[in-house]
Amino acid sequence: MSGASHTTHDAADGMRKVVNSQLIFLGLxxxxxxxxxxxxxxxxxxxxxxxxxxxxxxxxxxTLFSSDHKxxxxxxxxxxxxxxxxxxxxxxLIRLQLGWPNQAWPWLGKILPGGFPEGGPMDPTFYNMLFxxxxxxxxxxxxxxxxxxxxxxxxxxxxxxxGDMAFPKLNMYSYxxxxxxxxxxxxxxxxxxxxxxxxxTAYAPLSTTLGPGQVCWIVGVIILGSSSIMGAANYLTTIxxxxxxxxxxxxxxxAIWALFITAIMVLLATPVLASALILLLLDSTAGTSxxxxxxxxxxxxxxARAGGQVLLWQHLFWFYSHPAVYIMILPAMGIVxxxxxxxxxxxxxxxxxxxxxxxxxxxxxxLVWAHHMFTSGMNPTLGTSFMxxxxxxxVPSAIKTFNWLGTLWRGSxxxxxxxxxxxxxxxxFVIGGLTGIFAASTPVDLYLHDTYFIVGHLHYVLFGGSLxxxxxxxxxxxxxxxxxxxNERLGKIHCALTFICFNAVMFPMFILGIAGMPRRIYDxxxxxxxxQVGGLNRMMSVAAFVLVxxxxxxxxxxFRSLAHGKVAGQNPWQANTLEWATASPPPxxxxxxxxxxxxxxxxxxxxxxxxxWLAQNVKA
Amino acid sequence: MxxxxxxxxxxxxxxxxxxDGMRVWLPQAVTTTAPVIDRLFYVVLAITGAVFxxxxxxxxxxxxxxRRRPGVRAGYTHGNNLVEVVWTAIxxxxxxxxxxxxxxxxxxxxxxxxxxxxEVAITAQQFAWNIHYPGADRRxxxxxxxxxxxxxxxxxxxxxxxxxxxxxxxxxxxxxxxxQTVLIHLKAKDVIHSFFVPQFRLKQDAVPGITSRMWVxxxxxxxxxxxxxxxCGLGHYRMRGFLTIESPEEFQNWLTQSLAEQAL
Numbered sequence: 001m002s003g004a005s006h007t008t009h010d011a012a013d014g015m016r017k018v019v020n021s022q023l024i025f026l027g028l029x030x031x032x033x034x035x036x037x038x039x040x041x042x043x044x045x046x047x048x049x050x051x052x053x054x055x056x057x058x059x060x061x062x063t064l065f066s067s068d069h070k071x072x073x074x075x076x077x078x079x080x081x082x083x084x085x086x087x088x089x090x091x092x093l094i095r096l097q098l099g100w101p102n103q104a105w106p107w108l109g110k111i112l113p114g115g116f117p118e119g120g121p122m123d124p125t126f127y128n129m130l131f132x133x134x135x136x137x138x139x140x141x142x143x144x145x146x147x148x149x150x151x152x153x154x155x156x157x158x159x160x161x162x163g164d165m166a167f168p169k170l171n172m173y174s175y176x177x178x179x180x181x182x183x184x185x186x187x188x189x190x191x192x193x194x195x196x197x198x199x200x201t202a203y204a205p206l207s208t209t210l211g212p213g214q215v216c217w218i219v220g221v222i223i224l225g226s227s228s229i230m231g232a233a234n235y236l237t238t239i240x241x242x243x244x245x246x247x248x249x250x251x252x253x254x255a256i257w258a259l260f261i262t263a264i265m266v267l268l269a270t271p272v273l274a275s276a277l278i279l280l281l282l283d284s285t286a287g288t289s290x291x292x293x294x295x296x297x298x299x300x301x302x303x304a305r306a307g308g309q310v311l312l313w314q315h316l317f318w319f320y321s322h323p324a325v326y327i328m329i330l331p332a333m334g335i336v337x338x339x340x341x342x343x344x345x346x347x348x349x350x351x352x353x354x355x356x357x358x359x360x361x362x363x364x365x366x367l368v369w370a371h372h373m374f375t376s377g378m379n380p381t382l383g384t385s386f387m388x389x390x391x392x393x394x395v396p397s398a399i400k401t402f403n404w405l406g407t408l409w410r411g412s413x414x415x416x417x418x419x420x421x422x423x424x425x426x427x428x429f430v431i432g433g434l435t436g437i438f439a440a441s442t443p444v445d446l447y448l449h450d451t452y453f454i455v456g457h458l459h460y461v462l463f464g465g466s467l468x469x470x471x472x473x474x475x476x477x478x479x480x481x482x483x484x485x486x487n488e489r490l491g492k493i494h495c496a497l498t499f500i501c502f503n504a505v506m507f508p509m510f511i512l513g514i515a516g517m518p519r520r521i522y523d524x525x526x527x528x529x530x531x532q533v534g535g536l537n538r539m540m541s542v543a544a545f546v547l548v549x550x551x552x553x554x555x556x557x558x559f560r561s562l563a564h565g566k567v568a569g570q571n572p573w574q575a576n577t578l579e580w581a582t583a584s585p586p587p588x589x590x591x592x593x594x595x596x597x598x599x600x601x602x603x604x605x606x607x608x609x610x611x612x613w614l615a616q617n618v619k620a
Numbered sequence: 621m622x623x624x625x626x627x628x629x630x631x632x633x634x635x636x637x638x639x640d641g642m643r644v645w646l647p648q649a650v651t652t653t654a655p656v657i658d659r660l661f662y663v664v665l666a667i668t669g670a671v672f673x674x675x676x677x678x679x680x681x682x683x684x685x686x687r688r689r690p691g692v693r694a695g696y697t698h699g700n701n702l703v704e705v706v707w708t709a710i711x712x713x714x715x716x717x718x719x720x721x722x723x724x725x726x727x728x729x730x731x732x733x734x735x736x737x738x739e740v741a742i743t744a745q746q747f748a749w750n751i752h753y754p755g756a757d758r759r760x761x762x763x764x765x766x767x768x769x770x771x772x773x774x775x776x777x778x779x780x781x782x783x784x785x786x787x788x789x790x791x792x793x794x795x796x797x798x799x800q801t802v803l804i805h806l807k808a809k810d811v812i813h814s815f816f817v818p819q820f821r822l823k824q825d826a827v828p829g830i831t832s833r834m835w836v837x838x839x840x841x842x843x844x845x846x847x848x849x850x851x852c853g854l855g856h857y858r859m860r861g862f863l864t865i866e867s868p869e870e871f872q873n874w875l876t877q878s879l880a881e882q883a884l
Binding site: 124125128197198199203205206209292293294295296297298299300302308309310311344345346347348349350351352353375376377380383384387388391392394395398399401402403405406408409410411412413414415423426427430431434435437438441442443444446447449450451511512514515516518520521522523524526527528529532533536602604605606607612 | 644645646647656657660661664665667668671672675676678679682683686687688689692693694695696697698699700703704707708711712715716718719722723725726729730731745746765766768769770776806809810811812814816818819821822823824825826827828829830832843844845847848849850851852853854855856857858860
């Protein structure tokens with residue numbers, strides 16, 4: 001017994017080392033980028049900092065390079081949480097401009113001379129870079145890696161009773177493509193021409209006219225796409241082939257179902273994005289005309305391009321990016337479907353319809369992409385078919401919501417931090433889904449498209465939905481990952497502050513959109529119909545600053561609990577699924593003996609049993 | 621609970637700022653189709669509002685009613701096929717009905733336009749709206765990219781073309797006559813722009829290589845802003861045009877006067 005606890009202690013120690021080395025690596029990664037800001041004579045600093053980075057990687061190689069799925073999951077976690085915070089800081093700068101347009105910020109001019117030239121107001125191009133990079137970082141380097149990278153890697157082998165992924169090395173490569181992708185996308189910030197400024201959607205022809213920062217963006221996203229494809233192939237193979245005895249498909253936990261379907265979507269959609277990006281890269285750098293028609297006149301100069309189709313980019317981009325929305329919400333739905341039964345002590349309501357709803361969303365998710373294009377100039381008849389498919393996709397989302405409510409009904413609800421985040425997810429996702437109906441109705445979208453209504457809608461889905469799902473998942477599996485409990489009190493304060501401030505920032509966006517405020521506008525003050533929106537915008541900005549500041553609580557809780565949290569033990573939540581049937585953190589190889597599965601994942605409060613839970617690997 | 625009070629204190633100045641924001645809602649509707657779109661908007665708002673309130677209240681009720689209490693065990697059920705069918709069918713019926721309802725409006729707004737009294741061509745560019753009126757002959761003169769001169773001829777109008785003799789090209793000044801059907805041909809020179817007049821409840825992207833069409837029939841006179849609703853670069857935020865809706869007589873006077881000024 002003492003031997004077993006000794007191993008667990010070592011595993012917890014190992015995880016802390018992984019976290020520390022990852023943080024050092026990410027910190028050093030930005031030094032060569034920062035040195036790009038120095039004058040050309042200081043090139044030796046650039047090479048010197050690269051050498052330091054390389055030396056650090058060699059020194060830390062034992063903790064940095066691991067093919068253990070748990071280590072890779074934690075590496076994804078640290079990297080994407082850092083990027084989440086960076087994305088949040090960019091959002092705060094966006095809100096600074098929208099709250100106080102034309103205001104000079106001399107102290108910011110000292111820190112960011114490029115963004116606030118001569119200590120004056122923010123530069124409009126810098127503003128365009130801010131929202132472009134905020135969107136890109138949040139989607140490509142925070143939400144997708146958090147949901148798919150972290151939970152896919154960490155949970156799949158543990159929850160299906162496998163020792164590791166089917167292709168551990170491929171898994172390691174899929175992580176090690178992410179830091180270079182981040183470095184390349186962010187490099188633009190350190191170049192004279194600045195970062196990408198064409199929006200995260202990078203619509204051609206604008207995106208082909210911008211400088212090297214935009215090219216970096218394209219290349220970085222291609223690298224990240226390759227990482228996603230590797231990960232997805234691995235997840236599918238693992239789930240299909242490595243399930244423990246007795247783990248039939250309809251005994252899989254919902255999180256695994258969600259990750260399974262997500263992996264199929266990633267595998268089908270991401271190559272389309274990658275190929276479209278390569279075409280865009282050629283248009284930007286090699287003089288091709290995939291997306292550029294004849295007769296373009298830019299700055300009074302007739303361009304020597306012909307034969308391209310502008311709308312082709314949008315079709316290809318959204319053919320990936322609409323499924324990507326579901327890639328960013330399905331795993332969160334799966335996580336929430338895991339957490340609600342545990343803390344309601346009740347089986348998940350309608351397990352089968354939950355699974356079919358995920359499949360329905362995934363299938364329909366490939367048939368709705370052009371609802372982003374109702375005003376794009378495509379044939380209005382096409383708009384009708386995409387309106388119908390978009391309306392229909394609301395049905396499986398409604399089914400999921402009602403089943404979550406059904407799970408809570410007659411439960412014995414325990415409001416822990418992960419449960420609070422999961423409930424926030426349900427509540428906020430409803431708003432995200434319902435506001436989508438406005439945008440789905442083609443005539444209403446004619447007015448609301450590209451206004452703040454859409455910005456509000458997407459944040460209710462991606463923050464209110466995905467991010468609350470992520471917080472729920474991180475706080476729920478933290479004891480398993482690091483062997484210690486997070487501080488509940490700090491966790492609840494963080495959850496409440498995030499919930500209140502999130503709503504104070506995002507809900508007014510609907511009102512602004514209804515008032516006709518376009519998105520991606522650096523300065524709205526000139527427009528007469530927006531004369532009244534200044535006060536509301538300032539209130540939102542203050543709430544946004546508190547929202548960013550509140551995340552410091554999460555950071556403190558996360559790192560303090562690594563060493564000082566209460567020791568978690570094997571199964572602190574008394575949950576049924578297989579990851580709780582092994583030590584926290586699990587040793588290399590996960591299980592000492594391969595578990596056998598006897599039931600579905602949600603057998604809580606089974607009548608006639610003394611305990612109100614029944615682990616999947618325990619015979620009744 | 622002390623921290624909750626602290627948070628309230630933090631938002632007190634914020635709520636004071638929001639005072640002048642209280643009147644922020646749909647702008648004036650100034651075309652025949654704008655009130656139709658508004659009605660549909662309110663239909664969607666009523667449906668989604670009812671679902672929103674219902675779901676949130678149920679959620680809060682369950683959280684209070686079924687909170688953990690000592691000695692009370694949770695119910696044991698895996699679900700119920702009948703309720704699954706009911707809560708699949710009802711949203712499906714409502715959403716299909718909403719699609720049909722939306723389609724009626726969509727075909728009115730974006731279907732075949734009614735015969736126009738006036739046609740206008742708008743060519744968007746970084747960062748201005750070039751407005752091209754065909755003049756008395758109701759025919760647009762020929763345009764050619766090679767004739768473009770940013771200072772004097774932003775759309776490359778061929779002045780030697782007989783149909784171009786009475787054409788008017790104005791920058792950022794769009795005048796429309798009241799109660800007449802206007803067909804707008806929308807084009808772009810460089811990147812995508814989007815023609816957005818909030819009071820029309822319409823926006824239409826101006827796409828290089830494509831001519832999009834939209835029609836309006838203004839019902840209220842006044843001065844309004846044209847905004848660009850698609851990110852088009854550095855000056856996107858200041859790509860502001862000026863729309864004047866006036867009586868047909870005033871419109872004719874403006875046209876005649878502007879043509880005379882153009883000839884100078």
